[in-house]
Amino acid sequence: MHKVSRRQKLMLTLPGLMLLAAFFIGSGVEAINGNLPVASAANAESSMEMHSKASECAGEQRKPSFGSAVVVSSGEVVCGDLISFGGEVVIRGEVNGDVVAFAGNVVVDGAVNGAVTLYGGNFTSQNGAHINGDVHVCGGRWTREADSQLYGSIIGCTRGVDLLLGNDGGVTFRFWSALTWVVLGILLTKL
Structure with a gap:
């Protein structure tokens, strides 16, 4: 009889602990401390100017990269998404699409017209960078220099x-x- 009540107590406690863990995993500590991610916004006209200045695409759409660095050189325009698994992504030119990196860092010194998503890597927005989209950083840090422009939000999911x-x-x-x-x-x- 004693084991039955103990099992029931465990079954009632387990969902509560799971909800508490989910709260902390979903940035609950940030909400308690008041350190929620800051959204940096700009007017829509500036964002539209960036899209209207987009140059013609150069070359083919890039394939996903596995373990090697992805570099978009200055003056180069890439149309389409950039996907990297285990390599660093360096953008000095322009990307018209989303940037997704798994276990690798992303450094933007050019323009990105799309979302930037990182899983297990750090994001750096250098001086002169223009990002027209949200930045999602999961399991890493983001660094934004003073003269970089972000037309979206920075979301730290972990x-x-x-x-x-x-x-x-x-x-x-x-x-x-x-x-x-x-x-x-x-x-x-x-x-």
Whole structure:
């Protein structure tokens, strides 16, 4: 009889702990501390001027890159999405499409007319950079220099977990996340 009530207590506690973990993973710590991501906005006319100044596309659409650097040279215009797995993306020219990087850094010193999404990498917007879209940084940090322009929002989707675990982002995020779930699993099975 005692084991039945213990099991029921565990079954009632488990969803609560899962909701609490989901809250912290979904940037709950940032909401509590008041460190929500800052949205930098500009007027729509400036953004439209950037789109109207877009040059003609050069060459073919690039294929996804695996483990090597992707460089868009100054004066080069790429139409289409840039996708990189495990390599650095450096944009000195112009990209008319989205930029997606997995386990790699993105450095923008040119123009991006689309969203920038990073999973496990850092984002740097250098002086003179123009980004017409949102920047999503998951498991990394973003750095924006003073003379760069962002016509969208910067969204840090895992920064709450980084603050909770004292992590600086990057590849070690997966280790701390896995360790947290293993410890939670052991604690829940011992109840």
